Structures are given as structure tokens and as C-alpha cells.
Amino acid sequence: MTISKLVDSGHVVICCGTGGVGKTTTSAVLALAAARRGRNAVVVTIDPAKRLADTLGLSELGDTAQEIPRSRWDPAGVAKGDGRLSALMLDTEATFDSLVHKHAHSKEQAERILDNRFYRNIAGALSGTQEYMAMEKLHELHEEGGYDLIIVDTPPTRHALDFLDAPERLTRLLNNRIFRFLMMPTRRSMKLASFAAQAFLKTVAKVIGTEVIDDIVAFFRAFEGMEQGFRDRAGRVLELLSEADTSFVLVTSPRRDAVDEAEFFAARLRESELHVAALVVNRVHPDFGVTDDPEQLRRRAKELAQTDGDAGDRLSARYENLADYVQLARHERGELARAGERIGAGVVAYVPALAHDVVDIAALDAVSFYLVG
Amino acid sequence: MELHDFCSTSRVAIVAGKGGVGKTTVTAALGTAAARAGMSVLIVEVEGKSGLSAALGCPPLTYEEQEVSPGLRARTLTPDEALLEYLEDRGLRRVSKQLVKSGALDVVATAVPGMKDILVLGKVKQLEQSRAADLILIDAPAAGHAITFLLSARGMIDAVRVGPVRKQAEDVIALLSDPARCRVMLVTLPEETPVNELVETAFALEDRVGIKLAPVVINGVPDDLALVGAITAQDAAAAGIGSPAEQRALDAAASFRHERHELAGAQCERLRSLFPLPQLCLPFVFDTIGPAAIDRLATTLTDEIVNLPGSAL
Structure with a gap:
């Protein structure tokens, strides 16, 4: 499938890649191209460069999708009539909080969880949470937004695909044997707990302090009964990711380390039986077209x-x-063509190194030319 | 300024910057340069993935040190390994296995978010205290994370009030805030967004971590060959340039490089006005980053350092 087909008929596109390769830009370009072609598109960005955020009007927006005025993304008035473009910037903690509200059995339960320090750490700092919440946002937009096309940028880390097993990680965390018995409310449980577990906890408390342990215990108690809801929802996200009109686009630069990371992502996606539609290579150098013999x-x-x-x-x-x-x-093209084959990407698209940073609509359009024509 | 003096200003240098700016390249080049000046250098990689072995032309790095070339050693220092060593040093070998196997480690690391970072930095401090090398170079995690990585000790002091981890956090803060022991060398590309991010990181590190910044490295600055002046028809005829297409390609490539050079210069100027740190420029590398390229970059870096005014630190 070509990238322009993705833009014309896909429903979900997820852009993955390591830091500094232009993932956010690529996401914005694809959403803009879709809107230009008359689709109702939304892009979920993560930590965009400030000037790109300004271009998309993100500095004024929160973490809910808002439509970008047409005059802003189509100043020349050439887009198809029904095209619309919306954008949002992911706020991990706010998204997690609203998820807790959704699954809590009562307002009190939700508040107990939100106030807990251990929870705040999960929402704010647990590796994988940002990825997980990006998928949560995707699910929400899919269910409630009425968009034709949802483009999702992913965090620039090696853990960017943690969302594939984030539900599992969370479940594992919640089902942890050592801490489960802590959820039992009475002192009697301490007696029942094995001698080994007690010794173990004492050691942990010695290293990190009893307060931390108390926070953890309070969290597990407050969270009781909510795991199933989380798991079900995560299951539905994975289903959405496996749909035929969901595609993964790997973004890279020609640098070897970035290409290695793209291959790492591709392997991870293959494991989950998800497929890579395209490899987008930003910042390739021109060869000036006269000879290939240096x-x-x-x-x-x-x-x-x-x-x-x-x-x-x-x-x-x-x-x-x-x-x-x-x-x-x-050298770049040779390496990339081989990488494209190994990755199994149907398309390898090259975007040349441009003289200026891609931060305004004109520059996004310039890149768009190389991706969708 | 002499290279040896430059590399002796602090025992630990943390090389940090946004993803893709060439931290690993700079780490390898600086390590090579310092080793050439007769210092013993230890390169430490903390993320468990890195192009260091390709850059230095050595086998993949492990937790065990390896000698890369005379005077230059390298190793990894990942949190899991650091934790195991930490617990084993305290006679808790069996607990450590249990911690990892039961998944309790995940729970604890979540409860105390900076836990893993503090273990890594604690180990760096230990290496520094035991004088493991004249210069310890840390190839830091990518930028956003570099700030949290270096802030972890402050966060830890708030989260953990007593015990060995708190002690460790205090030791790490002492290390980071003493410019004779530790500095951060920020790396960027001569482009708008990376320069902006470098400035943000620089302010955050100075204000929130209280860490002293070394001169900044601007990586990938295209050098300007002597390309000025158009090729005249006579030049072309005299040189026997084959076709007009070839002449156009020569012109286009020349102005491409010249333009990149000018743009890079403008970004260096902009950086200077936003954050007045001394700058060290490394050229854009056309071939693959491997031992040959690193060797050349080490030479350039040495020249750049020698050209720094004595007051630069």
C-alpha cells in the first residue's frame, strides 16, 4: 500500500521511531495531507517542538482534540470542501486520571486512588505509561470522535512499543504475589504470610523506607476490583491495532543507529502480528543525479x-x-533499501534533508510532496 | 587551553543531548582524544543500547570493563545490573534474585521512580571515588530523560526520608553539584529545534540540578570547502568538464554545502546569544561512524579545545 492510500483510506496510522528522526513532523504531515484530501483527520502529538505546536495551534489547546481553523492549515484555500484537521497534545497524567474515573466504582474510590503517591508515580513516571495513554487516547478518539483518520505519534524511546504489553505489565503489577497479601486488611494476614515474605518486606522497607511500603499497600487496597475494567479496555485497544485499516509507519533518519531502532521496532511489531505499512526516511542527502561512482x-x-x-x-x-x-x-540509499526489505515495509519513502526546520504549514506541505505526492 | 587541562577539570563528564545529535560520537571522540593525551579513560554507557562498540570498533560492551585501546576502557552500567551489584555488596544476593523473579522490583521501581537512575548514578559515584580512571565519560540517556535522570537524586530525597537509598541520593547530589568532580557536556546539531532544546536543557540543568556545564559541542557542522566563485566557461573548458549536467551537479552540490555551512553558522551564533557557553564544533561526517571517523573527530576536537580561551571553564 502506498502512503497516499493510507492517507486516503486508512483509519488509524501509528508512527514509531527513535528520537530526533522527525516522527512528530511526519505525523503532522500525514494528518494535514488527509485533511487536504477531504478527510476528517486528527493527530495525537507527543511533546512537539514549540514552533510546530504553535503552527498546529497546540499551545492554546489542552489534551482534548480541537479543530484547527481552516484558514490556518489551508491558507490558499485549495483543500477539498469537507476536509477537517484537528490536533491534540497528549497529557499522560490527565488521561490516566480520567481512565481511573471511568473504571472506579465510586467517586470516593477514584479520589482515594488519585491522591495516592504510588498512583501519582505510576501516572507520572512509570516507563510505558505514556505509551499506554497514547493508545488510550487513540481508543477514545476511535470510539467517540467520529474521525475518518487518526494519526498517533509515539514517544521517542526504545519503550515506544510498550503499549503492546502495557496492559500485561499493569496486570502483572496489580497481581504481584508479594503485594497481594498486603491488600488483606487485617494484621492476621501478616501472621499468615510466610516467614520468607516477611523477611523480604523488611528488607525492602529497610532500603526504601516504610512510608513507601505504606503508600503501595494503600494503593493496592484502593485499586481493588478495578483490574478487570482496565484489562478489558486494553484488550479492545489491541483489537483496534490489529484491524485491517490500522497501519504502522516506521520513521527513521539515514543514521545507522536510527535504522537499527526501526528494525528493532519492526521485529517487536512482528511478534505481535502487527504489520508495518511503510518506512519513512527523513533527511536523506541528495546525490545530484550525475553519477553513482564517487x-x-x-x-x-x-x-x-x-x-x-x-x-x-x-x-x-x-x-x-x-x-x-x-x-x-x-551509502544511505543502499542501507535503507536493505533495511526496508528486512523490515518488510511495503514502501520506503525518502524525504530529503531540507534547508530549514519543518515548523510551518508551507514546510509541512513541502514534506507532504515526498510522502503522498 | 591544553587538552589535558580541559579533561582534568572534572573527573566525571556526562555527555547529554537530544536523541540523534551524536552523543555517542562525541563520547567516543572525547575519550579517544583524552586517551591520546595520556589519560586513563573509562567510557560508561547507561542505556543498554548504543553505537559505542561500532564507533570504537570493539566487541559489544558489557558490565565488565574491556580495554578498547591503550588508555581507553568501556563498559555498560544498566540499572538492573547496578541493583544486583548494590544488593550483593550488602550481602543480599538471595533477595536480589527474588526481587527480580517475583516482579517486586517493578513495584518498588514504580513506587520510587528515580530508583533506577539513582542506582546508576550511585555506581558512577563509586567509580569516581575509587579513581577508576582519570576521566569517566558517561554516554547519557536522551535529553528529556537526561534531566529526569540527573534530577532523580533530588526527587529521591523527597520520597525516601531514611535508609541507604537516601544516603546514596545525598552522595549523588554532592557529586553532581561539585564542578571539580562532575560536569555535563551538552551536544547539539546546528539546527533550530535541537538548539532550542539544548537551551531548555541547559537552563534546567543549571537551575534545577545545580550542575556545572562544560563547553557545548555542536556536532555535524559542514565545513566549507573552498567552493566560492562560479566556474567560468573558460575554467570548465580548461578542466575538460564533460557535460553541462556534470557542471550543474558540481554547482548544485557546492551551493548545497555552502548553504548548510552558512545555516549552521547562523545557528551557532543564535545559540551563543541564547546561552553564552563556549562552543566546540565537530564537522559533518560523510562516511560511516567507525574507528577511522572517530580518530579524525578526536583530532578536530583536540584542536577545538586547544583554541578555547583559558577562561573557558
């Missing part, structure tokens, strides 16, 4: 350097320079 250019440079006069030197430097770029471009 050595020939370097030989010319050497010859010219030996001729008299500064014209020879100047020309020699130019041949060296062209050789540098030809060599770089050839």
Missing part, C-alpha cells in the same frame, strides 16, 4: 589539483565535494 569524481579532483592556477584548485574542491555527497547518498 571514486571517479575523486580521481578527477586529484588530477585537477595538480593543474596550475587556482581555477584548478577550485574545481578540484568541487569534485571532492560532489564525491562526498554521491558517496553519502549511495
